[in-house]
Amino acid sequence: GFHIGTAVAGGGHHLEQPYPDPFTSDRPYRRILAREFNSVSPENQMKWEYIHPERHRYDFAMADAIVAFAERNRQAVRGHTLLWHSQNPAWLEEGDFSAAELRSILREHIMTVVGRYAGRIQQWDVANEIFDDAGNLRTEDNIWLRELGPGIIADAFRWAHQADPKAELFFNDYNVESVNAKSDAYYELTKQLLAQGVPVHGFSAQAHLSTRYGFPGDLEQNLRRFDELGLATAITELDVRMDLPESGTPTAEQLAQQADYYQRTLEACLAVEGCDSFTIWGFTDKYSWVPVFFEGQGAATVMWDDFTRKPAYHALRETL
Numbered sequence: 001g002f003h004i005g006t007a008v009a010g011g012g013h014h015l016e017q018p019y020p021d022p023f024t025s026d027r028p029y030r031r032i033l034a035r036e037f038n039s040v041s042p043e044n045q046m047k048w049e050y051i052h053p054e055r056h057r058y059d060f061a062m063a064d065a066i067v068a069f070a071e072r073n074r075q076a077v078r079g080h081t082l083l084w085h086s087q088n089p090a091w092l093e094e095g096d097f098s099a100a101e102l103r104s105i106l107r108e109h110i111m112t113v114v115g116r117y118a119g120r121i122q123q124w125d126v127a128n129e130i131f132d133d134a135g136n137l138r139t140e141d142n143i144w145l146r147e148l149g150p151g152i153i154a155d156a157f158r159w160a161h162q163a164d165p166k167a168e169l170f171f172n173d174y175n176v177e178s179v180n181a182k183s184d185a186y187y188e189l190t191k192q193l194l195a196q197g198v199p200v201h202g203f204s205a206q207a208h209l210s211t212r213y214g215f216p217g218d219l220e221q222n223l224r225r226f227d228e229l230g231l232a233t234a235i236t237e238l239d240v241r242m243d244l245p246e247s248g249t250p251t252a253e254q255l256a257q258q259a260d261y262y263q264r265t266l267e268a269c270l271a272v273e274g275c276d277s278f279t280i281w282g283f284t285d286k287y288s289w290v291p292v293f294f295e296g297q298g299a300a301t302v303m304w305d306d307f308t309r310k311p312a313y314h315a316l317r318e319t320l
């Protein structure tokens with residue numbers, strides 16, 4: 001029942017255009033994707049800008065292909081994501097909508113997207129990154145929170161539950177691996193929502209880790225407190241980036257430290273009863289988002305560009 005997952009690179013996005021879409025065109029990539037994992041998460045293809053590019057047009061082609069691939073290979077799918085401040089289409093962010101219109105746009109989107117895959121997606125990241133690091137709701141950059149207020153969070157969970165009563169519905173964020181202001185904010189909000197009967201089922205830590213900042217040693221303790229609220233927990237986007245030396249090639253010590261971070265993250269999840277989903281954010285450096293988003297850092301995944309295995313890969317295998 002334990003799920004080991006990866007993000008599926010679907011082309012475009014942080015990858016230079018015109019870049020072939022790895023999921024469709026890189027055969028060794030697909031073989032490893034099918035063989036090594038029993039869960040997949042579309043890295044981008046269920047985000048608004050891809051799946052809902054115009055107000056009255058959805059584009060399900062890539063999302064459909066990933067879900068079909070997962071079914072052929074008996075893999076679970078994590079849906080990502082429904083309410084977020086980032087990667088929204090211009091028509092939405094720049095549109096001149098009333099509050100009532102925005103609310104019905106979100107409702108329609110959730111009913112349509114979640115409804116389309118009902119029964120085929122095990123976990124949905126319903127609300128992604130709604131708090132900042134200080135634990136305040138992102139009321140400035142999140143269009144939904146800014147225009148509709150915090151009540152929209154409960155609505156999003158209710159709509160998703162209506163559209164797929166079987167899916168486990170999650171809060172998902174980064175920098176919530178430790179007990180800190182941000183994870184406290186999720187803890188308090190979740191308690192409130194559960195008391196109100198809102199269908200929130202899970203809390204997940206993305207776990208975009210960096211050897212610069214050290215390992216979040218209280219990860220297990222933090223997951224455990226959400227577990228004790230009765231929630232499922234998950235690791236959803238693990239990668240471990242590092243400062244690359246001049247040569248571009250990490251040292252043996254760096255790779256050992258990275259392996260240790262991967263291993264301890266998996267151990268923390270395995271130690272918590274309700275943590276049965278552990279996803280890495282891509283399995284090869286070839287398509288990793290890290291070098292594009294974090295200058296000077298990279299080598300964050302478990303395989304090199306040519307798919308050979310790093311110490312981190314072996315550390316995960318040995319821990320399972």
Ligand code: XIL
Binds near residue numbers: 128174
């Ligand atoms: C990243 C993708 O990996 C990139 O391809 C894209 O350009 C930007 O988003 N938190 C999330 C993920 O929830 O959706 C992000 O994925 C990484 C941070």
